Amino acid sequence: MHTLERADLIVVGAGFYGATIAERAAADGLRVLVVDRRPHAAGNAFSEPDPATGIEVHRYGPHLFHTSSEAVWHYLGRFTAFNDFVYFGRTVHAGQSYSLPVNLSTICQFFGRHMAPDAARALIEGQREVPAGREPANLEEKALSLIGRPLYEAFIRGYTMKQWQTDPRLLPPGVITRLPVRFTFDGRYFSDRFQGQPLDGYPAIFARMLASPLIELRLGIDWLDLRRMAPAAPPVVYTGAIDRYFDYAEGELGWRTTGFDTEVLPTGDFQGTAIVNYADPEVAFTRITEYRHLHPERAHPPDRTIIVREYPRFAGRHDEPFYPIDRPEDRQVLARYRVRAAREQRVWFGGRLGTYTYLDMHQAIALALRDWGTIRARWFGHPAAPNEAAAPTA
Numbered sequence: 518m519h520t521l522e523r524a525d526l527i528v529v530g531a532g533f534y535g536a537t538i539a540e541r542a543a544a545d546g547l548r549v550l551v552v553d554r555r556p557h558a559a560g561n562a563f564s565e566p567d568p569a570t571g572i573e574v575h576r577y578g579p580h581l582f583h584t585s586s587e588a589v590w591h592y593l594g595r596f597t598a599f600n601d602f603v604y605f606g607r608t609v610h611a612g613q614s615y616s617l618p619v620n621l622s623t624i625c626q627f628f629g630r631h632m633a634p635d636a637a638r639a640l641i642e643g644q645r646e647v648p649a650g651r652e653p654a655n656l657e658e659k660a661l662s663l664i665g666r667p668l669y670e671a672f673i674r675g676y677t678m679k680q681w682q683t684d685p686r687l688l689p690p691g692v693i694t695r696l697p698v699r700f701t702f703d704g705r706y707f708s709d710r711f712q713g714q715p716l717d718g719y720p721a722i723f724a725r726m727l728a729s730p731l732i733e734l735r736l737g738i739d740w741l742d743l744r745r746m747a748p749a750a751p752p753v754v755y756t757g758a759i760d761r762y763f764d765y766a767e768g769e770l771g772w773r774t775t776g777f778d779t780e781v782l783p784t785g786d787f788q789g790t791a792i793v794n795y796a797d798p799e800v801a802f803t804r805i806t807e808y809r810h811l812h813p814e815r816a817h818p819p820d821r822t823i824i825v826r827e828y829p830r831f832a833g834r835h836d837e838p839f840y841p842i843d844r845p846e847d848r849q850v851l852a853r854y855r856v857r858a859a860r861e862q863r864v865w866f867g868g869r870l871g872t873y874t875y876l877d878m879h880q881a882i883a884l885a886l887r888d889w890g891t892i893r894a895r896w897f898g899h900p901a902a903p904n905e906a907a908a909p910t911a
């Protein structure tokens with residue numbers, strides 16, 4: 518065990534970004550202390566078997582691994598094997614079930630007739646609303662410019678209002694570009710080349726990433742308490758919320774979290790697929806996940822299943838922040854925190870919470886792999902090797 522003083526590097530937060538930094542640092546021979554205030558590693562990817570059914574449930578909402586980065590896929594492949602789960606999205610609107618993201622199947626069904634790609638494209642072209650002479654400035658404008666008003670109002674507006682409780686005209690346009698629009702019958706949610714669920718669950722990945730004898734993991738420890746006792750601590754990679762780090766001195770950033778309502782039901786299959794979104798504002802939850810479907814290779818009870826409904830809401834200071842809302846006022850507050858962060862010579866801010874950026878798992882890993890070269894050069898004097906300088910793209 519190395520104490521705080523004997524560690525070369527402290528990593529605050531054992532999610533994908535922090536665990537990747539710790540793993541890389543230990544591979545370079547550094548002694549790393551990883552602290553996390555929660556009682557488990559894996560961040561929001563944490564999962565565990567439900568005691569009633571044995572089905573693995575993701576405690577902070579479904580985490581579906583996907584990436585087009587060969588570097589990230591191979592890196593993670595050192596710590597887990599994957600099943601062949603590919604997510605085909607579904608959404609319910611006005612009592613009907615549709616394929617999501619919007620694709621040729623969605624378009625044909627919604628408009629009530631078979632169409633070839635060119636015909637569908639021409640139809641949507643006529644419905645698109647593109648701002649004259651400028652880029653779409655917010656999520657609503659972006660969605661209208663991509664799919665037009667009828668599809669936007671059916672599948673995007675209500676869901677987005679529920680997800681963010683924020684007018685889509687105040688949300689950044691980038692959020693909606695997470696969803697592709699396809700004029701083919703490809704109904705995969707993600708277009709990425711590599712997709713799958715870790716065969717023995719997410720926590721097993723972290724156990725292997727953090728297995729080096731050079732890494733010490735301390736759970737249930739809040740770094741913001743510990744740092745007061747350790748003024749001469751080694752450099753820190755901090756992956757917690759950036760506003761919390763500075764004790765909210767510049768104001769609170771907008772974060773969203775999710776409430777979960779879990780139910781065990783007496784059936785072997787509740788909805789026939791892993792996740793069903795509910796697009797209409799009248800339905801209070803955004804989506805239902807039936808976790809058994811993420812692992813078709815496993816033996817699950819034939820007569821019981823577990824489902825989880827999601828109720829997104831604003832995160833208070835004591836909630837786990839999930840998503841940065843990133844409204845214009847948040848960006849002003851963030852700019853002030855970034856000035857403060859730049860002054861912290863011995864702290865590197867990373868990950869979804871540390872940079873206030875909507876990162877998926879694969880992007881957090883890619884950024885950590887890239888950033889490690891910079892962090893190492895800054896504090897430990899080893900420049901990145903040439904083959905590492907070509908960072909994997911997210």
Ligand code: UDP
Pocket residue numbers: 608617672673674676677680692693695696794795796
């Ligand atoms: N979205 C939507 N309808 C849906 C699914 C997504 O309008 O049925 C919008 C919504 O604004 C959401 C964004 O697309 O915030 C991104 O969705 P994604 O599934 O990527 O969010 P995740 O839950 O993975 O963070």
